[in-house]
Amino acid sequence: MRAVPGDIVGQMLGQTGSDRSAEAALRGFFGLDRPLWRQFLDWLWATLHGDLGRSWYRGSAVAGMVWDAFLVTAELALATLLLATLIGVPLGVLAGIVRGSRLDAAIQGVNLVGLSAPVFWLGLMLLVGASQLLDWSPPFAWSGPTEDFGENLANLVLPVVSLAMLQAAAYSQFVRGLMVEQLGRDYIRAARAKGMPPFDIYFRHALANVMIPLVTFMGLILVQILGGVVVIESLFSLPGLGRLILTGIQGRDYPVVQGALFFVVVIATTVNLGVDLLYGLLDPRLKP
Amino acid sequence: MTAWRLGLLLAACFAVLLLAPGLVAPQSPLALNPAMALQPPSTAHWFGTDDVGRDVFSRVVHGTRITLGLVTLSLLLSVLVGGGLGVVAGFAGGWFDLVVGRLADMVQTFPPIIAGVMITGILGPGAANLVLALAVIHLPNFFRIGRSAALAEAQLTYVEAARAAGFAEPSVLLRQVLPNVLPVLVLNFVILFPLALQIEAALGFLGLGVVPPAPDWGAILEQGKNFILVAWWLSLWPGVFVLLSALTMSLLGRGLAEKLGR
Numbered sequence: 440m441r442a443v444p445g446d447i448v449g450q451m452l453g454q455t456g457s458d459r460s461a462e463a464a465l466r467g468f469f470g471l472d473r474p475l476w477r478q479f480l481d482w483l484w485a486t487l488h489g490d491l492g493r494s495w496y497r498g499s500a501v502a503g504m505v506w507d508a509f510l511v512t513a514e515l516a517l518a519t520l521l522l523a524t525l526i527g528v529p530l531g532v533l534a535g536i537v538r539g540s541r542l543d544a545a546i547q548g549v550n551l552v553g554l555s556a557p558v559f560w561l562g563l564m565l566l567v568g569a570s571q572l573l574d575w576s577p578p579f580a581w582s583g584p585t586e587d588f589g590e591n592l593a594n595l596v597l598p599v600v601s602l603a604m605l606q607a608a609a610y611s612q613f614v615r616g617l618m619v620e621q622l623g624r625d626y627i628r629a630a631r632a633k634g635m636p637p638f639d640i641y642f643r644h645a646l647a648n649v650m651i652p653l654v655t656f657m658g659l660i661l662v663q664i665l666g667g668v669v670v671i672e673s674l675f676s677l678p679g680l681g682r683l684i685l686t687g688i689q690g691r692d693y694p695v696v697q698g699a700l701f702f703v704v705v706i707a708t709t710v711n712l713g714v715d716l717l718y719g720l721l722d723p724r725l726k727p
Numbered sequence: 728m729t730a731w732r733l734g735l736l737l738a739a740c741f742a743v744l745l746l747a748p749g750l751v752a753p754q755s756p757l758a759l760n761p762a763m764a765l766q767p768p769s770t771a772h773w774f775g776t777d778d779v780g781r782d783v784f785s786r787v788v789h790g791t792r793i794t795l796g797l798v799t800l801s802l803l804l805s806v807l808v809g810g811g812l813g814v815v816a817g818f819a820g821g822w823f824d825l826v827v828g829r830l831a832d833m834v835q836t837f838p839p840i841i842a843g844v845m846i847t848g849i850l851g852p853g854a855a856n857l858v859l860a861l862a863v864i865h866l867p868n869f870f871r872i873g874r875s876a877a878l879a880e881a882q883l884t885y886v887e888a889a890r891a892a893g894f895a896e897p898s899v900l901l902r903q904v905l906p907n908v909l910p911v912l913v914l915n916f917v918i919l920f921p922l923a924l925q926i927e928a929a930l931g932f933l934g935l936g937v938v939p940p941a942p943d944w945g946a947i948l949e950q951g952k953n954f955i956l957v958a959w960w961l962s963l964w965p966g967v968f969v970l971l972s973a974l975t976m977s978l979l980g981r982g983l984a985e986k987l988g989r
Contacts, residue, residue, distance in 0.1 A: 555921055555973035557928050560948060560966030567959045576956075666838030670929045674952070684841060685933060688848030700845070704836050 504683065505698045509706075512672070512679035514584060515602070516664045518595055522603040523660065527610025528653070534611065535618020536641055546611065553608025559670045562601035569597065581678050598675045602667050606660050613656050614649065621645040651721050658714035662707045731982030737975040744791040752788035756781065756942045765958045775960035777950060786942035787964050793937060794944045795972060797854060798924050801861035802916055809866035810912045813873025818881050818900050824874070831867035839864045843926050847935035857936050861923055872915045876908040910987055917980040921973035928969045944969050 534546040570576045577597055582590040621627065622645055630640050669681030676682075680699050687696035744751055754772075760780030768775040774783035809831075816824040834842065846860035880886065881904065889899045930936045931945015932952070939946055944965040951961030 551974060551977055552970070555970045555977060557925050557932075557948075557966055557969050557973075559929060559932050560962070560969065563948070563952065563955055563962045564959075564966070566955060567962070570956055571959075662838055666840040669840050669844055670932060673933060681841075685844055685848070688844060696845075700837070700841070703838065703841060707836060707838065 504695060505680070505702050508678060508680045508683040508699065509702060510583070511581065511677055512665070512668055512681065514591075515595060515598060515668055515672070515677065515679060516661060518599045519602040519606065519664050520657070520661055522599055523606035523610055524657070526603065527607035528614050530607070531611040531614025532618055532641070532646065532649075534615040535622065535645075538615070538619050538622075543615075547615070550608040550612045553604050554612070556604065558601055558605050558667050559674050561604055562597060562671055562674050565597045565601055577675065581676070594675075594677065598671045598677060602664060602671055605667070606664060609660065609663075610656070614653065617649040617652055618645055621648050651718060654717050654721060655714055658710045661710050665703060665707060730978045731985070734975055734978030734982055737971065738979060741791060741795070741972055741975060744788055745795060748789045748792060752782070752785040754782040754785040756786040756789035757940055758782075765954065765961075767958075768960050774964045775958065777947075777958075777961050778954060783947070783961060783964060786947055787944065787968055790942040790944050790947060790965065791968070791972075793854075793941055794924070794927060794931075794969075797858055797937070797943070798861065798920065798927050801858040801927075802865060802919060802923055804858065804862040805865040806869050806912055806916050808862070809869030810873040810915075813870035813875075814877040814905060814908055815900070816870070817874035817877030818904055819896075820878075827870065828874070831870045834863065835867040839922075840926055840929055843930050844933065844935065847930055852935050852938055854937050854941075857927065857930060860930070861927060864926065865919055865923060868919060869912065869915060873908060873912055876911045877904055880904045880907050914980065914983050914987060917976055917983055920976040920980075924969060924973050924976070928965075 530546055530550075534543045537543050566576065577593055578590055581594055584591045622641075627640060627644060630644055635644075665680075668679055669685060671677075672679045672681040673685055680703060683699045684696055684703075687699060758781065760776070763772075763776050763780040764778055766772055766776040766780075772782050772784060774787060777783055777786070812827050816827050837845070842864050843860045846863060847856050850856040850859070886899060886903060889903045890896075894903070927936065928945040928948065931943050932948045934949050936945045936949075937943035939950070947965040948962055951958065951965070954961055
């Protein structure tokens with residue numbers, strides 16, 4: 440159902456890593472709507488002829504900014520993905536195994552609430568909770584993992600937890616559905632009939648077949664997290680890509696916005712491509 | 728079916744807030760009272776007051792209409808344009824399908840919130856721009872759903888029969904195919920609602936949504952952000968309302984999906 444990754448890659452490769460790609464992507468994006476399209480044309484014109492056009496040629500400056508911001512966002516996104524996977528997948532597997540029970544209903548209830556809570560609001564509440572109950576608040580200044588790892592963790596803990604709750608709920612819901620589907624299949628009944636221990640049935644048979652859709656979903660989640668970081672980075676003042684885009688747009692700093700957006704689109708596309716390549720590894724039938 | 732019932736119950740509560748906010752919260756959501764600024768929750772002000780002494784309970788209740796109204800409006804726009812294009816593309820195929828399909832792919836390249844930030848950031852804050860941004864973000868989704876549903880329907884025998892009976896193509900599309908595709912689009916509307924609501928709140932929180940002093944939930948959260956450590960009540964309640972209304976739509980979506988047998 441998703442856009443065929445090959446297609447997007449084709450677009451990317453067709454215009455190899457220059458700033459024109461971001462423009463072309465934007466062109467397609469804004470082409471949907473007439474007034475927006477005009478806005479874009481004006482902006483393109485100004486970029487090519489006005490003052491902003493110059494900073495295009497100071498490429499290193501924008502690229503450097505985007506790269507620094509990317510490192511922050513990447514750390515945030517990967518930590519979130521890790522935490523969400525560690526919480527969401529086991530919960531989903533558990534709910535799938537005990538489907539129909541009270542525990543299953545409870546996990547599903549928690550999932551629904553987790554899916555409904557706004558990420559930044561959760562962040563705000565965690566901030567209040569930490570300061571009121573634990574008398575602790577994250578440091579104001581950002582420190583990279585190589586500068587001061589402790590400070591870095593203190594910077595990351597609240598944003599990562601607030602981002603991960605939503606994704607863990609999404610994971611858990613998705614994995615539960617997959618497990619329920621697999622456990623209803625004939626091969627599971629056959630395994631049960633021949634007296635295979637339940638542990639092996641769940642973790643060697645069912646889980647192995649859940650892996651492929653799970654990897655696709657992981658890619659989807661990573662792209663989702665990329666969207667979520669915009670708000671969470673602005674809330675916690677983290678100098679990542681999201682905040683770069685937001686401040687860039689607010690300050691009308693288009694070269695930076697373009698550069699950062701281009702980067703985000705490339706990452707999203709790369710993730711989708713990576714997912715496709717992983718299929719081959721996980722399912723030998725799909726090997727060319 | 729308990730999820731469905733709970734969803735209906737919550738929906739009824741929200742309907743009351745939507746139709747008669749003045750009945751539930753008689754205090755003005757806009758009247759300033761600087762002498763009562765940043766008061767914690769009390770019997771006079773259930774949710775406390777904000778930095779200019781406005782009643783937060785009243786603002787949140789009156790905000791129901793604004794926030795849920797804007798999300799509904801934008802998704803309606805999205806389902807009309809996106810779903811409509813999708814149904815035509817799926818039914819007709821050919822170059823139209825190809826061109827519109829690629830456009831939808833391009834919009835989808837951007838993570839939703841980032842696309843929203845771009846559109847509202849460039850056009851500036853305001854209700855109309857917010858609706859436009861939310862509508863554009865969800866266009867590809869409605870397009871794909873509408874397209875695949877119409878594609879499946881177009882291959883069924885009854886369409887062939889309608890053609891054989893001499894119906895013109897537009898008439899087959901509108902009178903035979905569309906009624907069968909509509910439930911899928913409605914279900915997708917309900918499923919997307921919580922997501923659209925969260926993006927609406929996020930854009931409001933970033934100061935890209937409705938212009939103050941309108942009591943939009945996202946806007947109240949943005950205002951509350953500055954007082955988060957001294958006046959948590961300003962941020963707690965709008966978020967709870969976003970959560971509850973998203974939950975309501977999720978529950979209704981599940982119930983609806985079960986009823987439609989999907």
